[in-house]
Amino acid sequence: MRQIVAITLFYFAATLGVSAADNNDVQQGIFDSYLKLANEGDVVAQYVVAQRYETGKGTGKDMEKAYYWYEMAAKQNYPLALVKLEARDKAAAKVEPPAAAAVSAPAPTPPPVAVKKEPAKKPPAPVPSQPKPKPAKAPEVTAVAVTADVSPPKPAKPAARKEEPKQEARAPVPEIVVAKAAPVVEAPKPDINVTQALLAGKWKRNQEEAEYLPSANVACLQSSNTEITCFSGELTRNVDNAGLTYNVKSVISGFNNKEAKFNLRYVYNVVHVAGKPHAAPNGMSSEINDMAVKTGWQEPGVAMECRLRDEHSLSCTRNDRRMTYQFVRE
Structure with missing residues (x-):
């Protein structure tokens, strides 16, 4: 060093x-x-x-x-x-010409199949008519007079009617209505997959690319289920009339999906200090001058606690309470 x-x-x-x-x-x-x-x-x-x-x-x-x-x-x-x-690798794959599709020879046309004609059916032979049978004569029945003692039927006695007991009219029982208390509706708690939301887009602050969150200048890698490590590309910033060239390393951990919270710590690595400011610095502007005009890793870095308001916006507060930053993603 x-x-x-x-x-x-x-x-x-x-x-x-x-x-x-x-x-x-x-x-x-x-x-x-x-x-x-x-x-x-x-x-x-x-x-x-x-x-x-x-x-x-x-x-x-x-x-x-x-x-x-x-x-x-x-x-x-x-x-x-x-x-x-x-x-x-993707660009190389697009340049390669597609493999020529194998052209199969047309299958030979099968010879026509001779269709056998069914022989014409002969009409059925006529059935010879048979003589109609003559109707048989009904046998003669001789009427025989039968005298029988037939007495007129006795009249049936009327059945005794039973009187049903009279039912007394009862007054209807009044219905008792019990008022039910309105259910208490609790405000839904946020339940966001923090890791997925962080890695799903490119984060910005005031239209500037973030330096320690996934962005166009920063690439992040999920090193484990509990930690994400991010590295920035080469960035420039002007501090005290000096032009600094630096990188940023950040570590994201402490994921809490129910409260949509996580912890973030980042540290600067200054690799060059120029004697005059950069004409067009590409680093994220800071309201707090937290970068020293010297080369090397500037430990211990900055620790923050962040919370997702939804999957497209979050806020990070420094542990020293000096500043709160608002970020949005595309």
């Missing part, structure tokens, strides 16, 4: 008083500092070196070397490098 600081101070001193035309020398110095760290195994520096080889910033463009360093960073599971390699 002392060697890095010495190299950085050397370039800082060399750039004092130089004109804007010497900016290439400054960028070359920054690139050399990153390259030294990359060869020592620093994963952030490996990604930055690859990015600079790709853009030609501080060195000549060389895509072969760029993807070499992307692959070195990807071996250490650096999220931005994994995204780069995935995009390269």
Whole structure:
């Protein structure tokens, strides 16, 4: 680290008083500092070196070397490098011509099948008519007079009628209505899958890309069920009339889906300090000057407690209560 600081101070001193035309020398110095760290195994520096080889910033463009360093960073599971390699593989897959579809020869037409005609049915032979049978004569019946003693039937006695007892009319029992108390409706508690909501989009604050949440400048990797690790790309910010070049590492943990809360801690890694402000810094502006004008990891970092209002907005409050930040995602 002392060697890095010495190299950085050397370039800082060399750039004092130089004109804007010497900016290439400054960028070359920054690139050399990153390259030294990359060869020592620093994963952030490996990604930055690859990015600079790709853009030609501080060195000549060389895509072969760029993807070499992307692959070195990807071996250490650096999220931005994994995204780069995935995009390269998808682009290569689109360029490859599709395999020619095998054209099968048309199947030969089967010969026509001869259809056998059924023989014509002969009409049924006529049935010879038979003589109709003559109706048989009914036998003659001789009437015989039978005298019988027939007496008239006796009249039936009327059945005695039984009187049913009279029922007394009873007054209806009044219905008693018991008033029921209205049910108490409790306000629904938020129940959000915090991990899924965080990784589902790109978060911004005041239209600026977030530095320690998933965004266009930050890639995050879920290292376990209880932790997400994020790394930013190369960012720039102006502090005390000095131009800082830095990266951000953040760790998200303590997920609470029922209360939609989580904890976040981030730390800056300043790799270069320029003697004059950057013309167009791309880092997130801060109302609190929490970055020192010096190189290296600026421990212990900043701890915050965050809460999702819904799946598209959240707020983070610093543990020192100095500021609360509001974020939204696309």
